[in-house]
Amino acid sequence: MKRRNLGDLSVSAIGLGCMSMTPIYGTPDAQESIFTIHHALDHGIDLIDSSDAYAFGKNEDLIARAIADRRDKVVLATKFGNLRNPDGTMAVNGRPEYVRLACEASLRRLGTDVIDLYYIHRIDPNVPIEDTIGAMVDLKTEGKIRHLGLSKAAPDTLRRAHAVHPIAALQTEYSLWTRDVETELLALCKSLGTGFVAYSPLGRGFLTGLLDSPDALAENDRRRDHPRFAPENMTANAALIATLTTLAREQGCAPAQLALAWVLTRGDYIVPIPGTSKRKWLDQNIAALDITLSEQTLAELDQVFSFGAAAGTRYPAAQMKSLHL
Incomplete structure (x- = not known):
């Protein structure tokens, strides 16, 4: 397995996004999801990505x-601060006292005593990022986390966070049809020595070429709410x-492999984390390397x-407002 660095953290050149292993894009098979994680580890993929927001902690x-x-x-790797309420509404929480509570809850669910890469999942506009990062630094000092990350953060937020403590990774969406990070964030990450973790590098499955209409999505698939x-x-x-x-076809590969290979060309500090709950698609992703x-x-x-070539926004309007703060 080829390797890349997120700051001073060495990881496999591609990771495994686990969000779809619990209900969000339909209802996956839990046992096949576990086999997929084992398959990833057996083939050298060691970056396993989750969040306490995925299925209300059940993903962890x-x-x-x-x-x-x-x-x-x-x-x-896991995340905190993106709150999904039972009624479907969302909130964010970056308060220092909550950072500790969230971390300790994730440690319990994950059955471990340390998280290797801990992200704030959404930036709380009501809490100075310096305060949130300060609480994360305390957790690192105590040995509960090893590396700090930000998700969906604006350039200035990354600069301010990095001034408090080196940020190993910034995670946000990046693919052929979502390229807004190219305007400033990618260059900033490179200059700071911060790795970039690209989620949804296959456009939430659209770039596989296997989704030709909403009818291809399960009734409980959240993508039905996404404008694209x-x-x-x-x-x-x-x-x-x-x-x-x-x-x-000209390249002799699948569309998904071409899309993933393209992301891999964008910089050796970029690590895509295509998500899948099935071993057959994981093998296809590995071959893209x-x-x-x-x-x-x-x-x-x-x-x-x-x-801007893609029609439709990445998320519904309410969620778009919480991106890149």
């Missing part, structure tokens, strides 16, 4: 079951997938998937 419970006898093989998966936008975005499929893209293919992808 599942990961605990999967890694109980192989904790030493895992770079365990609305019927009219999926139709508009079909042209992007057609080109991706053609280029992938061996794909070499020509300058012509890169140029064609850059032209077709130019900034």
Whole structure:
């Protein structure tokens, strides 16, 4: 397995996003999810990514079951501060006292005494980032976490956080059809020595070419609420997938592999974490590491998937307001 660095933390060149292993994009098979984590570890993928917000903590419970006898093989990453209320509303909490409570709850669920990479999942606009980071530094001093991360943070927030303590990784969405981080965040991460963790590098499954209409999504699939998966936008975005499929055929790979290989070309400090709950898709993702893209293919992808090419916003309007604070 090829490796990359997030700050001074060495991880596999791709990680495994575990959000879809508990209900969000439909209802996955829990046992197959556990087998998928084992399969990842057996093939050298050690960055395992979760959050206490995923299925109200049940995602961390599942990961605990999967890694109980192989904790030493895992770079365990999880997040706090993104609150999902039972009624469907959302809130954020970055208060120092909450940071400790959330960390200790995650440690219990994960069945471990230390979290390797701990992120604030959403930035709390009502709490100075310096205060949140200060509480995370206290947890590191106590040996409860090893490295600090931010998720969905604006450039200035990253600068302020990094001034308090080095930030190992910034995690946010990045793929062929979500490229806004290229305007400033990627260069800032590189200059600070902060790694960049790209979630949804396959566009929440759309860049696989396997989703051609909302009917392909389960009734309880949250993507049905995402604008890009609305019927009219999926139709508009079909042209992007057609080109991706053609280029992938020329490359001799699957569209998902081409999309993932593209992310891997963007910098050696960038680690994509494609999510899957099935071993067959994990194997496909791993194979993307061996794909070499020509300058012509890169140029064609850059032209077709130019900034803003995708129809529809990444999230519903309410969630868009909480991004990059």
